[in-house]
Amino acid sequence: MSIDLTNLPRRAHAGAAILLFATAACVEAPPPTASVAIPPIPAGEARVWFYRPIDAYDSMATPYIRMNEAIVAVSMPEGASYRDVPPGPYHITVDSYGKDFNQDKNVQLAAGQELYCKVVSLRAWVDTTSGGGGDGSSTAGDSGRNTFYVWLIPAETARGDVARAAFYGS
Numbered sequence: 001m002s003i004d005l006t007n008l009p010r011r012a013h014a015g016a017a018i019l020l021f022a023t024a025a026c027v028e029a030p031p032p033t034a035s036v037a038i039p040p041i042p043a044g045e046a047r048v049w050f051y052r053p054i055d056a057y058d059s060m061a062t063p064y065i066r067m068n069e070a071i072v073a074v075s076m077p078e079g080a081s082y083r084d085v086p087p088g089p090y091h092i093t094v095d096s097y098g099k100d101f102n103q104d105k106n107v108q109l110a111a112g113q114e115l116y117c118k119v120v121s122l123r124a125w126v127d128t129t130s131g132g133g134g135d136g137s138s139t140a141g142d143s144g145r146n147t148f149y150v151w152l153i154p155a156e157t158a159r160g161d162v163a164r165a166a167f168y169g170s
Contacts (some may be wrong), residue, residue, distance in 0.1 A: 009018070020051070026034055026067065030167050032165065032166060033165055033166070034163035034164065035161050035167075041084060044086070045084045045085060046086075046110060046113040047082050047083070047114045048067070048083050048090075048109070048114075048115045049081075049082045049114075049162055050072075050075065050082070051079065051161055052077055052120075052165075053118070059121040059147075060077050060120040062076055062149070065093070065119065065150075067083070067085065067090045068091055069088055069091070073168075075094055075119040075148065076166065078165055078169075079166045079168045080166070083154070087110050087111045089106070089109075090109060091105075092105045092106075094109060094149070096146065096148060098145050098146070100149070103150065105117070105150050105151075114155060116152070116155055116157075116158035116159075117150050117151070118153045118158065119151075121147070121148055146169040
């Protein structure tokens with residue numbers, strides 16, 4: 001009696017894919033921020049919101065968000081979170097492969113203040129160090145890299161985006 005092993009790798013891949021899809025179907029997405037009871041800003045502190053809307057071509061990476069070099073959140077695609085902090089000066093950054101100007105922000109927070117930081121993925125940033133011309137034209141050596149920016153958004157504009165985003169906590 002002989003056993004046919006020629007289709008084993010294909011069957012194993014198909015089984016793994018089915019298991020992956022079944023596991024993903026069981027994972028429940030966090031609720032939208034609008035449906036979560038958010039406590040008031042603690043006395044003597046400021047609140048900083050981080051959110052990240054995406055579209056079809058944005059990076060799905062989950063970089064760290066830092067305030068004064070300390071990790072305070074993870075930037076989740078279509079997600080929002082906040083951090084309550086003491087008043088004072090802060091340097092806000094998001095980890096990024098690509099380095100560009102205006103990727104970070106310096107802010108001075110006051111007690112009771114609420115600040116909204118939108119994390120933006122720049123899908124057009126291309127690494128031209130491996131043979132590209134550096135002029136934005138595409139060459140065989142170019143490759144896209146995760147490049148993120150922090151933008152300060154007025155509360156009136158940001159609140160709607162945050163309310164629709166999945167809430168990842170404080």
